[in-house]
Amino acid sequence: MYRTLVGVGMFCGLLIAIVFQGTLPVIERNRAEALERAVFAVLPAASQRTTYALTPEGEFVSDTDAVGQRVHAGFDSDGRLIGVAIEASGMGYADTITVLYGYAPEQEAIVGIRVLTSKETPGLGDKIEKDAVFLENFVALDVRLDPSGETLQHRIVTVKRGQKTQPWQIDGITGATISAKAIGEILATSSERWVPIINEQLEQLVAGESDDES
Amino acid sequence: MSAKNKTLEIDTSPHIVSGASVEVIMRNVVFALVPVCIFSVYVFGLTALITLTAATLSCLLTEHVLCRWRGDRSTLGDWSVAITGILYGLTLPPALPVWMVVLGGVVAVGVGKFLFGGLGHNAFNPALIGRAFLQAAFPVSMTTWYPALGAERFAVLPPSTFTLPFASPVYDSISGATPLAVIKFDGDITAATDLLMGLTSGSTGETSGLLILAGGLYLIARKMMNWRIPVAIFATVFALSGVFYLIDPAAYPGPLFMLFSGGLMLGAVFMATDMVASPMTSFGCVLYGVLIGALVVVIRLWGGLPEGVMYAILFANAVSPHIDNLIQPRVYGTTERGAS
Amino acid sequence: MTSRNRKAVIGTDEFIKGIWRENPVFVQVLGMCPVLAVSNTAINALAMGLATAFVMLMSNTLVSTLRNFIPKQVRIATYILIIATFVTIVDYAIEAISLDLHKSLGAFISLIVVNCLILGRAEAFASKHRVRHAVLDALGMGIGFTLALLCLGGVRELLGDGALFGVAVFPDGFEPWIVMILPSGGFFTLAAWLLLINHMQQRKEAKTGRVQEVPR
Amino acid sequence: MSNLLHRYPSFRNGVHPPESKADTHALKIRQFPFSPVLVIPLSQHIGAPAVAVVREGEEVARGQLLARSDGFMSVPQHAPASGIVQRIDFVPSITGKMVPGIYLKPHPGSSQEVAEGEPCDLGTASPDDIIAAVQSAGIVGLGGAAFPTHVKLKPPEGKTVETLIINGIECEPYLTTDHRVMLEHTADIYMGIRYLLKATTAQRAIIGVEANKLDAADALRAAAPDDMPVTTGVVEVKYPQGAEKMLITALLGKEVPSGGLPVDVGTVVVNVATAAEIGRLLPHGRGIQERVVTITGPAVGRKGNYRIPIGTPLRFALEQVDVSDNVSRVFLGGPMMGQALSSLDIPITKGTSGFVAFTSAETAAEEPEYPCIRCAYCVDACPIYLNPSQLGILAKNEEFDRMADDHSLMDCFECGACSYVCPSHIPLVQRFRDAKAIVRERQAA
Amino acid sequence: MNEQTLWSVFVNAALVNNFVLAYFLGICPFLGVSAKIGTATRMGGAVMFVMLVSSVCAYAIHHLLILIGVPFLELIAFIAVIASTVQLVEMFIKKMSPTLFRALGIFLPLITTNCAILGLALFQTNRGYGLLQAIVYALGAGAGFTLALVLMAGIREKLELATMPDVVTGTASALIVAGILSLTFMGFAGLGA
Structure with a gap:
């Protein structure tokens, strides 16, 4: 009796394994492309990228099998470091929001942002992905390090629409205050952690070769 | 004599009645709401008048048409749908496009009342269903507030009011913010006197706490409203927000602000007391009020929304059958509290 | 119909019944989770419907083929195994085809496994009928399910986004009814469809009632 | 105002309908003439009907036994007038059905002296003697229930009566018979209480009077004999204060258990008019032949409290008080629990505390x-x-079993307070009556 | 790794993203077993229990499959393991506590192939919850499911005595109530953030 069950099971397992193996390259290519698109979107001038992992020892390695949180360095066609794309997440209005943002060490600013996942209310909270004025904030959002190099000079903060006066402020969204603030919080927390690390290891990143995946 | 051969009418006891009637109760609720409406027109001008009229008319018309469609007598005469219409209108932002007002009115009566079986069967407050639907459908319009006491409020209509049906409304650059939104997003407190007098931005009818209270007192005096519900709500909100205010006055608004801001007054006095959707027993009503009060505080202080009265009441409406099941009066001569 | 052409009709009937008379969503009210969850746009609805139909087709075929080999005691387990296999396959296939689509359908592709409709067809139909009929049945049910999903997805996308299959239908300035793409909109839309169908059925009954009265 | 300063004891809930007693409460009880024919049903009480002991054509004297009681749950019937037994036949009744009864034609010329029987001597009679005497006097609850009084007086095995409650509440609007009896027959009441105390072996008696009859309470207090453990308790004006259970709660703060009797909390409740009748009849060994009835209502010309022979047809009674031509509704009893009559042919019986006649003007659309x-x-x-x-x-929704099982339907005693207040005009009491009947049928089946 | 606090996980699963009213998981029992409050409560209890069991199972399976390198068998493994574990627990309860079995037992087989259970397993895996988070998530989801079911049952019991229009049949009325409840639960948005 169980022989049939086991037989069917074996067959099914086999079938899945074949499909999995067959689709895996396609899926991985899709994912890589999607990631690439996202990275290039938040680092507008970049055309190549290298993914680094931050090892527990606090070093960036480009070894793809290395464990640790990943950042993606973007380079232009001449191999010059444009910036680093960093993934960050935090609680939004409805659920966790994940964003990818580009940090440009030269400008000491965030130069782009892309929402990867969000369940914010359509039409309201999802303005964080569509609202032109809001996205304007992230062309050059100041994340200058303070002289000590340990932390930021000014923490990123979201203000009411129309009240932005400083380069480190985010002009909020009317009617979607919570989502806009959430983005500010996510960026503030993440940048406070990452910007000092990246600046410390900047040389390594600049020197890093870009692997020509694209 | 002729009397002896006359046919007598027979009826069943009791042969006298108290004179209370659904119509009279409902009509008095409408009366109690009229000053609130008038004040709202004073504060927000023509656009509030149009919103209130459109809300009431759309509810009345929906009820009439649906009754006829079902093949029944029109039930406009019991005044209950008039209450729904006015209350619904009072919960809307003054400058809401008329087409949205009408849509919500149709939903309020059609879904909130008719589909449930009409008067006496609506499990939820129909006016709030209409508003909740609009809140979910048009979140931006529903949170764009017209400023109070604008100079030209009787001369000029905001461009949004007469937006073409199904089109996006265009709002003036000048728009107000409700005291609750102000405190939630900016951390500023509105002056208590302004709150009390209702001279703030907000829904058409939610701003004047005093007039709402007066209407409620009138109905309570005439025994047409269960005073326990609003009192329990107020007491709970006051106590809970008071505790948090004492713990950290910087982070939490004071209890008086909580009482008089937003839709709490209107909701507690006129919405939560909807007889059909609230519990029957006195103790049940107190529990119901406490539940609403607690939810309002929780949503306002920790939720994503600045205001939670509508959701608190709708939630409590859903709980009220259970309150009724659990809290039955103890039958005379028995020791146990009611059967399940 | 006469008994002679009855046999010929059965095949068509297996196919047709799922689309209308025994529509899995509107009539049998089965498989509600995906119906409500991923009908917020027409594209999602179509993808979900086709995925479900594909799984149903494959599992029906396999179950019907193996119907004489599967022992009674472990039949449900076997069916679930078969269904889960094809669901996994569909899952990977969709991810390979479009990451975005895969993202917007989310876990609901995997949840096709527990769609009672598929297990129901396997148990109630495929395990008792020949492969040809099982295939027709699966096709009919699959198409019926897809159509129902489209009915929901279409309305929800149209009102909730002003578009159909991602193409704007209304002129600019249309104010979307966001509630329609929210969960409550799903409940309301399905309820509205059911009300409409009830209403039509009642009208039909009232009409046929009248027609029958005339000859008397 | 005085209510705020001094709250009378009461039960919880209830209603306060307009009292409408002002027309008659100050009017003294007047004797009513005999109608040409008296119609005497054999069953004017709850329990087995009496058995006729006279023949058609027989001459009877006023107070003579017409029908004997048929067992313990039954009371005899005495002749309300001297006259001739015309027929023993079926007579109209309140239910609309015809019931066995006696047609008695009073002799117009007779002196109408009341025949006396064996007196019941208070000093020597045992409790059982008194109970037997109460039964043979044909006494039933005169408040309207018409439950044989002697049955109540004998506590069941193992139960004792501590408190005798005399019910002078009369909470029904319009009715004033008890009020008048308390004012005019105070001595009879106390005599009756003596008999009742002895019969029930109760330790004390409380007369319950509603606060709208303070004059009656004063009269009772003034006349209270020193040697009797009796007090008068005034309770709040509220309907249905006069219901046994409510009165016990108001006076003693005790609740009669659901499905139980007053004796379960050591009490017996007797109507004040019943007590007065016991005090009036027992010393002379007489039986009931008449009772006090309030005839009132907007359709009545000469409203008042009348002592009317049992068996007087309503039609005759109404003619005597000049009922208006446009009378449209007549209720037997008060307007809260009374029954609307379809015919004026029915007679006044022992349970008739009054009737109220409305004209079409009071009959609202x-x-x-x-x-x-x-x-x-x-x-x-x-x-x-x-x-x-x-x-x-x-x-x-015809969920009768759920009504009985989950919502204590059978505890309802049909006071009508719910229907009275219902703003939706739902005939609640009527529905409960029907439901109770159906539940009883199902339980019997 | 997900860093949400346990409280936030619980509130989100129970109220903000209620399984039934926001994710449409477990609609079949929600519509089918919500006519009577008593049944609804017991069903809720049973679901909460099964969720707890399957949450732990799913956590174990996920990590085991990654360990042995066959993540693509996850779906099949979830289904198979959860179903058999629930079966085992069912037999265990039957032996240990017949009363508990009578109260919850009849629902257990129904629940096993319920999308809420599988959904729970998939979601907790997707979100990368730790074991403790997963358990709290299961409790929250179960509590939310029970809440929705019991609220629904209360209203439906009330509606049973109402005179609804002819077109409003069982499923349609249940869906309307569900829609309204779903609107109501939107008020909890942002809580537990």
Whole structure:
């Protein structure tokens, strides 16, 4: 009796394994492309990228099998470091929001942002992905390090629409205050952690070769 | 004599009645709401008048048409749908496009009342269903507030009011913010006197706490409203927000602000007391009020929304059958509290 | 119909019944989770419907083929195994085809496994009928399910986004009814469809009632 | 105002309908003439009908036994007038059905002296003697229930009576018979209480009077004999204060267990008019031949309290008091629990405390019945804390078993407070009556 | 790794993203077993229990499959393991506590193939919850499911005595109530953030 069950099971397992193996390259290519698109979107001038992992020892390695949180360095066609794309997440209005943002060490600013996942209310909270004025904030959002190099000079903060006066402020969204603030919080927390690390290891990143995946 | 051969009418006891009637109760609720409406027109001008009229008319018309469609007598005469219409209108932002007002009115009566079986069967407050639907459908319009006491409020209509049906409304650059939104997003407190007098931005009818209270007192005096519900709500909100205010006055608004801001007054006095959707027993009503009060505080202080009265009441409406099941009066001569 | 052409009709009937008379969503009210969850746009609805139909087709075929080999005691387990296999396959296939689509359908592709409709067809139909009929049945049910999903997805996308299959239908300035793409909109839309169908059925009954009265 | 300063004891809930007693409460009891024919049903009480002991054509004297009691749950019937037994036949009754009864034609010329029987001597009689005497006097609850009084007086095995409550509440609007009896027959009442105390072996008696009859309370207090453990308790004016259970709660703070009797909390409740009748009849060994009846209502010309022979047809009684031509409704008893009459042919019986006649002017246009809006007015009115709203909804859906099992339907005593307050004009009491009948049928089956 | 606090996980699963009213998981029992409050409560209890069991199972399976390198068998493994574990627990309860079995037992087989259970397993895996988070998530989801079911049952019991229009049949009325409840639960948005 169980022989049939086991037989069917074996067959099914086999079938899945074949499909999995067959689709895996396609899926991985899709994912890589999607990631690439996202990275290039938040680092507008970049055309190549290298993914680094931050090892527990606090070093960036480009070894793809290395464990640790990943950042993606973007380079232009001449191999010059444009910036680093960093993934960050935090609680939004409805659920966790994940964003990818580009940090440009030269400008000491965030130069782009892309929402990867969000369940914010359509039409309201999802303005964080569509609202032109809001996205304007992230062309050059100041994340200058303070002289000590340990932390930021000014923490990123979201203000009411129309009240932005400083380069480190985010002009909020009317009617979607919570989502806009959430983005500010996510960026503030993440940048406070990452910007000092990246600046410390900047040389390594600049020197890093870009692997020509694209 | 002729009397002896006359046919007598027979009826069943009791042969006298108290004179209370659904119509009279409902009509008095409408009366109690009229000053609130008038004040709202004073504060927000023509656009509030149009919103209130459109809300009431759309509810009345929906009820009439649906009754006829079902093949029944029109039930406009019991005044209950008039209450729904006015209350619904009072919960809307003054400058809401008329087409949205009408849509919500149709939903309020059609879904909130008719589909449930009409008067006496609506499990939820129909006016709030209409508003909740609009809140979910048009979140931006529903949170764009017209400023109070604008100079030209009787001369000029905001461009949004007469937006073409199904089109996006265009709002003036000048728009107000409700005291609750102000405190939630900016951390500023509105002056208590302004709150009390209702001279703030907000829904058409939610701003004047005093007039709402007066209407409620009138109905309570005439025994047409269960005073326990609003009192329990107020007491709970006051106590809970008071505790948090004492713990950290910087982070939490004071209890008086909580009482008089937003839709709490209107909701507690006129919405939560909807007889059909609230519990029957006195103790049940107190529990119901406490539940609403607690939810309002929780949503306002920790939720994503600045205001939670509508959701608190709708939630409590859903709980009220259970309150009724659990809290039955103890039958005379028995020791146990009611059967399940 | 006469008994002679009855046999010929059965095949068509297996196919047709799922689309209308025994529509899995509107009539049998089965498989509600995906119906409500991923009908917020027409594209999602179509993808979900086709995925479900594909799984149903494959599992029906396999179950019907193996119907004489599967022992009674472990039949449900076997069916679930078969269904889960094809669901996994569909899952990977969709991810390979479009990451975005895969993202917007989310876990609901995997949840096709527990769609009672598929297990129901396997148990109630495929395990008792020949492969040809099982295939027709699966096709009919699959198409019926897809159509129902489209009915929901279409309305929800149209009102909730002003578009159909991602193409704007209304002129600019249309104010979307966001509630329609929210969960409550799903409940309301399905309820509205059911009300409409009830209403039509009642009208039909009232009409046929009248027609029958005339000859008397 | 005085209510605020001094709250009379009461039960919880209840209603306060307009009292409408001003027309008659100050009018002294007047004797009524004999009608040409008296119609005497053999069953004027709850229990087995009496058995006729006279023949057609027989001459009877006033007070003579017409029918004997048929067992313990039954009382005899005495002749209300000297005259001739015309027929022993079927007579009209309040239910509309014809019931066995006696047609008696009074002799116009007779002196109408009342025949006396064996007197019941208070000093020597044992409790059982008194109970037997009460039965043979044909006494039933004169408050309206017409329950044989002697049955109440004998506590069941193992139960004792501590308190005798004399019910002088008369909470029904319009009725003033008890009020008048308390004022005019104070001595009879106390005599009756003596008999009752002895019969029940109760330690004390309390006369309950509603606060709208303070003059009666004063009269009773003034006349209270020193040697008797009797007090007069004034209670709040509220309907249905006069219901046994409510009165016990108001006076003693005790609740009669559900499905139980007053004796379960050591009490017996006797109507004040019943007590007066016991005090009036027992010393002379007489039986009941007449009773005090309030005839009032807007349609009545000469409203008042009348001592009317049992068996007087209503039609005759109404003619005597000049009832208006446009009388449209007549209720037997008060307007809260009384029964509307379809015919004036029925006679006045021992249970008739009064009748109220309305003209078409009082008959308001038929109010439409609205759905229940769950206003809970009825919940706040029900004296036994039921949920009439829920019961009403269940009744409408014919969920009779749920009404009985989950919502204590059978505890309802049909006081009508719920129907009185219902703003939706739902005939709640009527629905409960029907439901109770159906439940009883199902339980019997 | 997900860093949400346990409280936030619980509130989100129970109220903000209620399984039934926001994710449409477990609609079949929600519509089918919500006519009577008593049944609804017991069903809720049973679901909460099964969720707890399957949450732990799913956590174990996920990590085991990654360990042995066959993540693509996850779906099949979830289904198979959860179903058999629930079966085992069912037999265990039957032996240990017949009363508990009578109260919850009849629902257990129904629940096993319920999308809420599988959904729970998939979601907790997707979100990368730790074991403790997963358990709290299961409790929250179960509590939310029970809440929705019991609220629904209360209203449906009330509606049973109402005079609804002819077109409003069982499923349609249940869906309307569900829609309204779903609107109501939107008020909890942002809580537990």
